[in-house]
Amino acid sequence: MSNTTLKVNGSMHTLDVDPSTPLLYILRNDLGLRGPRFGCGLGQCGACTVIVNGQAIRSCITPVSSVKSEITTLEGIATQGKLHPLQQAWIEEQVPQCGFCQNGQIMTAKALLDKNPNPTDAQIRDGMNRTLCRCMTYYRIQAAIKRAAKTIAEASPVAEKEVVA
Amino acid sequence: MNPFTNIPQQVEDVLEKWQTPRRSFLRSAGLLVVSFGAAGTGPLVTEANAQTGTATQAAGPYPDIDFHQLDSWIVVHQDNTATFYVGKTDCGQGTGTSFRQLMSDELDIAFDKTTCIMGSTDITVDQGGSGGSTAMERDAWPMRRAAAEARRVLLEMGSAQLGVPVDQLTVSDCVITAKGDPSKRVTYGQLIGGKRFNVALTGANINVTTGVAKVKPVQEHKYTGQSPQRYDIPAKVDGSLKWAVDVRLPGMVHARNVKPPFAGAKLIGIDESSVRGMPGFIKVLSKGNYVAVVCEREEQAINASRQLKTSWEKPAKSPFPASDDLFDYIRKAEPTSATAPIIVGTPDTAFASAPKLIEADYEIPFQGHTAISPAHAMADPSNGQMTVYSNDMKSYGMRRGVATFLGMPRENVRVVWMEGPQGFGRTAADDAGCEAAWLAKELGRPVRVQWMRSEETAWDTKAPAFAVKMRGGLDAEGNLVAYDFNARALDYNHVGYNEPDTVLIAQLMGVRKANPDKGSASTPSEMYAIPNRRMATEVVSLPLIWETPLRTGNLRDPNGPQSTFASESFIDELAAAAKADPYEFRLKLLKADAKDDSAFRRARSIAVLEAVAKAYGWDSRPSPKPRSTGNILTGRGIAYAFRGSTIAAEIAEVEVNRQTGHVWAKRLVCAHDCGLIVNPQSLRHTVECAMLHSLSRAIHEEVRFDTEKVISVDWNSHPTLTHADTPASVEVVLVNGDPNPNRPDLPPYGAGETACKPMLAAIANAIYDATGVRLRRLPFRDARVLAALNGARV
Numbered sequence: 001m002s003n004t005t006l007k008v009n010g011s012m013h014t015l016d017v018d019p020s021t022p023l024l025y026i027l028r029n030d031l032g033l034r035g036p037r038f039g040c041g042l043g044q045c046g047a048c049t050v051i052v053n054g055q056a057i058r059s060c061i062t063p064v065s066s067v068k069s070e071i072t073t074l075e076g077i078a079t080q081g082k083l084h085p086l087q088q089a090w091i092e093e094q095v096p097q098c099g100f101c102q103n104g105q106i107m108t109a110k111a112l113l114d115k116n117p118n119p120t121d122a123q124i125r126d127g128m129n130r131t132l133c134r135c136m137t138y139y140r141i142q143a144a145i146k147r148a149a150k151t152i153a154e155a156s157p158v159a160e161k162e163v164v165a
Numbered sequence: 166m167n168p169f170t171n172i173p174q175q176v177e178d179v180l181e182k183w184q185t186p187r188r189s190f191l192r193s194a195g196l197l198v199v200s201f202g203a204a205g206t207g208p209l210v211t212e213a214n215a216q217t218g219t220a221t222q223a224a225g226p227y228p229d230i231d232f233h234q235l236d237s238w239i240v241v242h243q244d245n246t247a248t249f250y251v252g253k254t255d256c257g258q259g260t261g262t263s264f265r266q267l268m269s270d271e272l273d274i275a276f277d278k279t280t281c282i283m284g285s286t287d288i289t290v291d292q293g294g295s296g297g298s299t300a301m302e303r304d305a306w307p308m309r310r311a312a313a314e315a316r317r318v319l320l321e322m323g324s325a326q327l328g329v330p331v332d333q334l335t336v337s338d339c340v341i342t343a344k345g346d347p348s349k350r351v352t353y354g355q356l357i358g359g360k361r362f363n364v365a366l367t368g369a370n371i372n373v374t375t376g377v378a379k380v381k382p383v384q385e386h387k388y389t390g391q392s393p394q395r396y397d398i399p400a401k402v403d404g405s406l407k408w409a410v411d412v413r414l415p416g417m418v419h420a421r422n423v424k425p426p427f428a429g430a431k432l433i434g435i436d437e438s439s440v441r442g443m444p445g446f447i448k449v450l451s452k453g454n455y456v457a458v459v460c461e462r463e464e465q466a467i468n469a470s471r472q473l474k475t476s477w478e479k480p481a482k483s484p485f486p487a488s489d490d491l492f493d494y495i496r497k498a499e500p501t502s503a504t505a506p507i508i509v510g511t512p513d514t515a516f517a518s519a520p521k522l523i524e525a526d527y528e529i530p531f532q533g534h535t536a537i538s539p540a541h542a543m544a545d546p547s548n549g550q551m552t553v554y555s556n557d558m559k560s561y562g563m564r565r566g567v568a569t570f571l572g573m574p575r576e577n578v579r580v581v582w583m584e585g586p587q588g589f590g591r592t593a594a595d596d597a598g599c600e601a602a603w604l605a606k607e608l609g610r611p612v613r614v615q616w617m618r619s620e621e622t623a624w625d626t627k628a629p630a631f632a633v634k635m636r637g638g639l640d641a642e643g644n645l646v647a648y649d650f651n652a653r654a655l656d657y658n659h660v661g662y663n664e665p666d667t668v669l670i671a672q673l674m675g676v677r678k679a680n681p682d683k684g685s686a687s688t689p690s691e692m693y694a695i696p697n698r699r700m701a702t703e704v705v706s707l708p709l710i711w712e713t714p715l716r717t718g719n720l721r722d723p724n725g726p727q728s729t730f731a732s733e734s735f736i737d738e739l740a741a742a743a744k745a746d747p748y749e750f751r752l753k754l755l756k757a758d759a760k761d762d763s764a765f766r767r768a769r770s771i772a773v774l775e776a777v778a779k780a781y782g783w784d785s786r787p788s789p790k791p792r793s794t795g796n797i798l799t800g801r802g803i804a805y806a807f808r809g810s811t812i813a814a815e816i817a818e819v820e821v822n823r824q825t826g827h828v829w830a831k832r833l834v835c836a837h838d839c840g841l842i843v844n845p846q847s848l849r850h851t852v853e854c855a856m857l858h859s860l861s862r863a864i865h866e867e868v869r870f871d872t873e874k875v876i877s878v879d880w881n882s883h884p885t886l887t888h889a890d891t892p893a894s895v896e897v898v899l900v901n902g903d904p905n906p907n908r909p910d911l912p913p914y915g916a917g918e919t920a921c922k923p924m925l926a927a928i929a930n931a932i933y934d935a936t937g938v939r940l941r942r943l944p945f946r947d948a949r950v951l952a953a954l955n956g957a958r959v
Contacts, residue, residue: 136854
């Protein structure tokens with residue numbers, strides 16, 4: 001065991017844990033977060049996804065000691081009490097069935113849109129492809145990503161300036 | 166600590182809002198069916214947890230809730246809100262929202278002023294949880310009748326209060342008003358707010374529970390038929406929902422199973438010293454061939470379960486053939502049971518004289534649930550009771566199963582139902598519930614158990630493998646005059662739900678059911694009028710029937726996808742042999758008889774088939790179409806089936822890559838008739854996802870095994886549908902094909918499973934249309950398709 005310091009959703013935490021512990025168990029069992037969830041423990045399904053340095057990573061196979069930057073979880077993407085456009089789109093499109101995988105879907109989509117705000121259908125399929133849903137809500141997820149991308153573009157100050165110019 | 170903080174948030178909210186715990190309410194109201202002693206009169210006591218000194222759960226016992234009391238179903242609060250308590254669980258289709266719509270309509274309350282609490286055995290009546298797509302078809306009826314009765318009672322109370330006869334009153338959104346004098350008004354909250362109705366209901370069982378009032382004609386419903394958003398979705402996308410996987414209790418520990426490395430293996434020894442020094446190690450618990458390791462922390466339990474040295478003896482004979490040899494095995498096996506054939510006309514004579522005979526064999530491998538979250542449960546043994554926190558879709562059955570398995574009185578066991586991964590039938594959630602309870606009882610402290618991915622994929626219950634032999638005879642005009650369907654299912658010792666003698670832990674501990682379930686295969690579900698028909702089913706067994714990862718259990722539309730893959734592929738083969746358009750061939754078979762049944766399944770089948778063809782833009786021609794040049798071959802396929810009284814017809818348009826064998830279903834269309842539609846949006850999404858579930862079964866899913874163990878154990882070795890496989894377009898056409906579509910008693914039929922049924926054949930038929938190659942063995946993975954294309958020199 002050793003002291004590990006983590007910054008999660010803006011808050012600092014110091015924990016005395018085995019440094020090889022997968023990040024997922026720390027987030028869930030020590031910090032009480034419910035967004036990232038165990039699906040496979042193998043990095044194959046994406047249910048455990050969190051964002052570090054703009055990358056969607058699989059917290060179930062990420063040793064806690066390897067994480068040096070701030071971790072953002074599903075609980076941390078809303079700002080000032082306002083849902084992230086992806087979360088809002090997920091509600092408007094009524095995406096989930098059981099919803100268990102949707103943490104991974106939303107967080108993977110966020111990392112995708114942060115890098116590529118206006119993805120094509122093919123880029124969405126490709127970028128989301130390793131994030132699995134056993135209720136098969138893929139069709140609605142893809143619709144929600146497109147909806148969110150549109151919302152983000154419309155709300156972007158850059159886009160407004162361009163319109164003015 | 167609030168003694169209720171470990172139950173679902175929506176339950177928590179209601180309890181806090183009332184200031185009075187639900188169970189105290191029920192207890193003081195005499196609504197608990199108390200079968201012993203002084204229980205039912207004492208105050209709600211919370212005892213200290215032995216390990217931590219912290220209160221963890223409300224003291225039991227937990228008697229049954231009396232479904233013959235209106236108060237067990239509905240509570241109207243002072244602020245004109247209401248809480249509905251229903252004995253159902255939701256597997257992700259949004260049934261709770263639909264129950265609220267129906268009950269709000271019958272009660273005359275605004276939908277957004279209502280809450281629905283589902284499926285926890287000590288606070289809701291026992292409607293069995295989920296299963297069989299019965300939510301709207303069967304279980305919403307007593308809810309509607311209870312809500313109608315509450316409205317009737319409130320109107321009588323309003324009448325007395327206002328001094329106006331009931332027939333001179335109107336009611337809207339909880340406000341009762343005198344028709345001639347709007348100043349005379351009183352609200353539901355003023356009349357009953359937070360108090361008990363004390364009204365008895367009647368009915369021989371919960372499904373027929375009723376009051377005096379009649380339900381409204383469906384035309385008077387305001388919310389039914391609308392699409393309010395599902396109430397459970399916001400908390401699922403903002404990370405706030407407390408799922409069954411999230412339950413944490415003071416003093417809890419984590420367990421992981423150690424499964425036999427070979428099917429049917431016998432445990433010879435455990436070397437506990439191999440893990441004793443590991444961090445957080447608490448104990449190895451074992452009985453028979455069941456082994457679990459318990460540690461303080463979750464990752465410690467995972468590590469210790471991997472580290473634990475165990476020795477096993479292989480069984481004397483192979484538990485099963487390898488999956489590559491499965492269908493030879495099925496065909497050669499001696500059946501363990503057979504049903505009497507269903508015979509129409511004189512099939513033997515008709516076959517003997519039919520000028521054209523077609524025969525085909527279809528093969529459907531074992532396919533699993535492989536839930537996105539491996540099975541899990543938390544059990545708390547404090548206060549001498551047992552509380553299991555579980556997502557199991559049959560929480561009431563789990564309560565009975567756990568009580569029997571542990572030898573505890575049922576009143577001392579409760580199951581708190583919480584959200585979890587999809588529960589499309591008999592998943593391993595049943596097994597995890599009994600495991601957690603047994604471990605908690607042994608240790609005397611709360612235990613959380615979760616299966617690992619490899620356990621879930623290898624050991625969850627499987628949909629039975631089928632081998633189906635079909636024969637058809639056409640006359641000179643291409644009419645189908647003789648039909649023979651023979652299905653063999655590998656389904657002996659099919660496990661039921663939460664059975665204390667078939668849950669996996671019981672099997673591993675050596676428990677054996679005296680009479681194993683004989684299993685079943687199913688016959689086609691269509692309304693084709695075929696003059697001479699024979700349908701027979703048989704069940705065969707694997708050598709190993711206990712402690713096997715190839716145990717069969719119900720998977721969404723049990724047996725329907727298997728038998729319909731065969732029957733609806735074969736109808737296409739017959740249409741092709743007759744050089745007929747496959748849609749018109751089916752329509753002709755449906756219209757060949759005018760007789761219908763009480764649910765008008767013939768008329769509604771015709772309406773649905775016509776609707777799907779219209780929505781797709783079907784042009785009449787036989788399959789296959791002339792093969793095009795180029796890498797990508799496109800085709801379309803149609804299939805139809807019913808499940809119960811719900812009808813679905815589906816068309817798939819596929820692209821087949823000639824070089825790789827890859828199949829992409831580019832466009833799917835479904836026409837669907839489930840009678841009364843409560844929430845069109847929820848219904849559309851459920852149907853879409855059911856179609857895609859079967860698409861996954863069509864192109865990806867197969868349980869693979871050698872002669873010792875399952876070898877498809879994760880998402881690489883057991884692939885599933887992905888984002889890349891998703892069709893570019895998925896359309897759902899909602900049909901009301903009832904001959905009297907506006908009748909006031911239009912019933913809702915089940916909608917959770919029917920759309921699963923036709924899709925596998927629709928894909929096979931589309932591949933045939935594109936390539937001229939008939940695939941009769943699922944799944945259509947690239948290598949299998951490519952080999953078939955190469956074999957046919959496509």
